[in-house]
Amino acid sequence: MSEARRTRQAGAIVGYVLVAAIACLGLSRLAACITGHRLLDQAQQQLASVETHQPLWRWDLRKPHDLVASRAFGNATVTSDDDALRITSNDGTPFEVGLPIAWSLDLRHWSTLQLQLRSSAPGSLGLIWQGSQTPACVAPIAGTLLPDVHTLRVDLRGLAWKSAEQGDCATPGIAQMLRLRVQLPAHATLFLSSAGLLTTEPMPRLQDVIVDIPADATEQDVERITDRALAWPMPLFRLPKGADAEAMLVLRDRLRVHWPAALIVPSGAMPEARPAEPVRAPIAWLVCVLYVLALIWLVARPVKSRLRPWLELAGCLAGPLWLIADLHWGLRATPLGITAFGAGLAFAVAIERHHLPRLWRLPDSSREWLWPLATVPVTVMLIILYGHSLRPLLLIHVLAYLAWAWLQQWLMLTMLLRRFEQILVRPAWAIMPVALTFALLHTPNGVLMQLCFVGELWWAWCFLRSRSVLPVALAHATCALLVESGLSGGLVRSLEVSARFFY
Incomplete structure (x- = not known):
């Protein structure tokens, strides 16, 4: 190899490394910006609810999965009935229904239910x-159910609470569980449509309850700084400047343990009461239908010009990127999201x-199997340095993910790579x-985005050598399953993407 060629190769490698480093930094900042915007948006919606005397916690009960475990605890049957849950007592004994709690x-x-x-x-x-550290407290009689009563308000502070050991319980405080205990005659039915928690306490001005958390604060510093907010019903915590997405969510979760109603926003932000924007389902479906028709x-009529690879890339990626990067994939996938994602996949x-x-x-040489698998020892090293003991995974999950990784890489390396080569x-x-x-x-999962970028960069280079998926x-499936088993919950917060990442 000539000196000039070695110099060109060295320059190309340096260029790849430099661009990759810049891209990783950009992905981290993108994840942090999306996370900060999400936290601010949630705080503004929360503030709007309080200022308009709406429930800060609200449960709209329409289907069995809106309850804990999707069922009643006891001898009762839960079904859907228009805009409410239909809960029928089978034998007249008490039954319980749990209200799902995201954090506390x-x-x-x-205190008003x-x-x-x-x-x-x-x-x-x-x-x-x-x-979290107290026995369950029970108030056997909190209200009376009558056929002509459609709204029931209960002051939790005025009830006689007893623990499971029949001792007295403290006044309700920070709770991780809340259940309704219902007793009806056999075959009688309760139609339950919603539940919410209200307050009768005046809210202090936000300017008086601001707590700024410094960027260099240790865990002890955070506890000392936030200690003065213990008596505030809704303190405003501003997260450290420059925090990445994972650090923001770790701090958010720690603060919510003690202040479930806290407003938690990025550094320097001041929330304003702003309700959630209404969902314009007809417009969204119209755009989705036009997208499907365009695909x-x-x-049916492929474009015969230089625009073809651009249009095919846009058609393939528009639906999946809208669903994931625009945070439309929550705990439950919506028909609109499934349609948009599936349309892009079907088009590809x-x-x-x-x-x-x-x-x-199959690759032409057995050595071509080893190059992509070079990411496996790197993953193992990350688990040793930053992970935990491996958690077992179900065989059906392993096989399903192998198939999903196979499909992903086929799309990345066959469909996308070839068109980017043309462009x-x-x-x-x-x-x-x-x-x-x-x-x-994989937006907005910052660390996972960086790992996926570096991994796919290597795998795409390996693919250019063998043209075998x-x-x-x-390699993709092995690394991802190792991360899920030994790194998730540590260096990698989770493997969730889109809005699921914030839960």
Whole structure:
């Protein structure tokens, strides 16, 4: 190899490393910006609810999965009934229904429970609450159920609470569990549509309850700084400047343990009461239908120009990126999100249907299996340095993820890479936008985005050597399952993406 060629190769490597480093920093800042915006948006919605005397915690009960465990605890049957849950007592014995809690409840300051319900026969309502380090407290009689009563308000502070050992309980405070204990005659029915927690306490001015957390604060410093906020029902915590997405959420979770109603925002932010924007479902569905029709047109009438790879990239990625990067994938996927994501995936398969055999094409050399698997020892080293003992994974989950990784890499390396090669002046640089796209499909999980970017950059380079998806898919699945088993909950907060990352 000549000196000039070695110099060019060294320069290319330095260029790749420099661009990769800049991309990793950019992905981290992107994740932090999205997380900060999400926290501020939640705080503004929370403030708007309080200022308009709406429940700070509200449960809209429509389907069984809106309850803890999707069922009643006891001999009762839960079904859906229009805009309410239909809960029928089978034998007249008491039964309980649990209200899902995302983190915790402040029953000390939000002590009025409001229920929208209707009972087919007279009965009684009791309540159960429990904190993280306290026994369950029970109020056997918190209200009376009557057929003509549709709204029931209960002051939790005025109830006679007893512990499971029949001793007295303290006044309700920070709770991780809240259940309704219902007793109705056999075959009687309770229609339960919503529950919410209200407060009768005046809220202090935000300017008087601000707590700024310094960037260099230790865990002890945080406890000392926030100690003065113990008596405030809704303090305003501003997170450290420059914190990444994972650090923001770790601090948020720690603060919520003691202040479930706290407003937690990025550094320097001042929330303003702003309700959530209404969901414009008809407009969203119209755009989605137009998107699907455009994809069908592109499959039936491919464009015969230089725009073709651009249009095919846009068609394939628009739906998945909208669903994930715009935070539309929450705890439960919506029909609109599934349609948009599925349309992009189906379009990619349709335009690459003649190249489907590349899915199972074997590499020409056995050495080509080893290059992609070089990421496995790196993953193991990360687990040793920053992880925990490996957690067992179900075999069905392992097999399902292997198939999903295989499909992902086929799309990245067959569909996307080839079109980026057609677009770019230097086809060798196509691995960069492919890796960046793969990372963005894991928004806003900052560390996971960086790992996916670096991993896909290497795997795409390996693919250029062998043009075989199988070794890359195996390496991808192995690394991802190792991260899930030994690194998730540590260096990597979770493997969740989109809005699921914030829970």
